[in-house]
Amino acid sequence: xxxxxxxxxxxxxxxxxxxxxxxxxxxxxxxxVVSLVGPSGxxxxxxxxxxxxxxxxxxxxxxxxxxxxxxxxxxxxxIRRRSRRDIDRVRRKIGMVFQALNLWPHMSVLDNLSVAQRxxxxxxxxxxxxxxxxxxxxxxxxxxxxxxxxxxxxxxQQRVAIARAMAMDPEILLFDEPTSALDPELVxxxxxxxxxxxxxxxxxxxxxxxxxxxxxxxxxxxxxDRGRILADGPPQxxxxxxxxxRVRDFFDKVTAFxxxxxxxxxxxxxxx
Numbered sequence: 001x002x003x004x005x006x007x008x009x010x011x012x013x014x015x016x017x018x019x020x021x022x023x024x025x026x027x028x029x030x031x032x033v034v035s036l037v038g039p040s041g042x043x044x045x046x047x048x049x050x051x052x053x054x055x056x057x058x059x060x061x062x063x064x065x066x067x068x069x070x071x072x073x074x075x076x077x078x079i080r081r082r083s084r085r086d087i088d089r090v091r092r093k094i095g096m097v098f099q100a101l102n103l104w105p106h107m108s109v110l111d112n113l114s115v116a117q118r119x120x121x122x123x124x125x126x127x128x129x130x131x132x133x134x135x136x137x138x139x140x141x142x143x144x145x146x147x148x149x150x151x152x153x154x155x156x157q158q159r160v161a162i163a164r165a166m167a168m169d170p171e172i173l174l175f176d177e178p179t180s181a182l183d184p185e186l187v188x189x190x191x192x193x194x195x196x197x198x199x200x201x202x203x204x205x206x207x208x209x210x211x212x213x214x215x216x217x218x219x220x221x222x223x224x225d226r227g228r229i230l231a232d233g234p235p236q237x238x239x240x241x242x243x244x245x246r247v248r249d250f251f252d253k254v255t256a257f258x259x260x261x262x263x264x265x266x267x268x269x270x271x272x
Contacts, residue, residue: 003029003030004027004028004029004030004063004065004066005028005029005030005032005064005065005171005172005203006026006027006028006051006062006063006064006094006171006172006203006205007026007027007028007062007063008024008025008026008051008060008061008062008063009025009060009061009063010023010024010025010059010060010061011023011024011025011026011047011050011057011059011060011061011062012024012057012058012059012060013043013046013050013055013057013058013227014058019226019227020043020046020227021043021046021047021050021057021060021227022043022226022227022228023060023228024043024047024060024227024228024229025229026222026229028172028203028205029203030171030203031201031202031203032203032219032220033198033202033203033204033206033217033218033219033220034204034205034206034218034219034220034221034222035206035207035208035213035214035217035218035220035221035222035235036205036206036207036208036222036224037207037208037209037211037214037221037222037223037224038223038224038225038250039225039250042224042225042226042227043224043226043227043228044176044207044224045099045176045177045207046227047207047224048096048174048176048205048207050062051069051094051174051205052091052094052096052174053069053070053087053091056070057070061073064090064091064093064094064171064172065090065093065171067089067090067093068082068090069082069087069090069091070082070087088120092120092121092168092170093170093171093172094170094171094172094173094174095165095166095168095170095172095173095174096165096173096174096176097158097161097162097165097173097174097175097176097178098161098176099176099177099178099180101149101157101158101160101161102161103149103157103160103161103164104149105148105149105150106148107148108145108146108147108148109136109141109144109145109146109147109148109149109152109160110129110132110133110136110145110146112149112160112164113128113131113132113135113136113160113163113164113167114128114129114131114132114167115128116164116167116168117131117132117167117168120168121168121169128167131167132145132163132167133145135163135166135167136163138163139159139162139163139193140159141156141159141160141163144156144160153186154182154183154186155182155183155186155189155190158178158182158186158190159190159193162178162193171203172203172204172205173197173202173203173204173205174204174205174206174207175194175204175205175206175207175208176207177207177208177209178190178194178206178208179191179208179209179210180209187210191210191213191217194206194213194217195213195217198217198218206218211254214235215235215236215239216235218235219234220232220233220234220235221233221234221235221238221239222238223238223242223244223247223250225246225247225250230244230246230247231244231247239251
């Protein structure tokens with residue numbers, strides 16, 4: 001097994017003349033929690049869609065757990081496209097929690113967690129249900145196993161979406177703004193859950209606008225703008241010491257609206 005759960009090399013995604021991703025290079029080791037922040041429209045969600053091959057990149061390479069996803073570079077330098085079957089096999093290593101959750105409304109919570117396991121992983125009904133119930137218990141929502149998505153709260157739906165992604169035993173979990181659709185009182189609940197995952201050693205890439213989470217929980221903070229990663233490092237360093245003018249401007253605006261956030265960042269930097 002490689003030391004990296006996820007690696008991208010020169011990833012490019014074009015929409016006409018627009019480069020939504022402009023040669024993105026990214027390595028995420030196993031067990032690392034990485035937060036990705038940046039202004040709206042900078043390419044964060046496009047990156048997640050490319051990483052899961054829902055929106056295949058136009059150029060560049062993706063490796064998941066040492067396996068090429070979509071395209072591979074052979075030892076002689078030749079580039080070869082992988083088959084759809086192989087893409088699906090490698091893609092199973094990635095768990096994705098969508099911003100819109102995408103739960104199947106006509107299925108119970110238990111079936112939402114079990115069906116993909118049976119179809120994609122070949123697990124028996126008993127095996128899939130056992131794994132699903134274990135996850136529902138871990139996420140403290142076992143009492144809603146027989147309910148349908150429309151019958152449960154937004155916070156419970158978010159937990160079901162996370163459990164469904166985890167049920168496939170992925171090597172890395174991707175989150176696209178996991179708190180954006182939640183009422184303010186539920187945001188803290190989901191962030192605490194992500195913090196538990198981080199403490200357990202789960203590998204995660206979290207696109208988020210919750211900067212306190214990015215600062216306090218993540219091992220690394222990436223700042224993205226115009227399809228490029230402009231800063232990459234320990235959260236305190238990126239927030240308080242970056243030399244890039246665009247990154248400084250972003251966090252200066254955060255300071256204007258949330259002075260306590262930046263004060264806490266500076267104090268944490270001084271302590272370290």
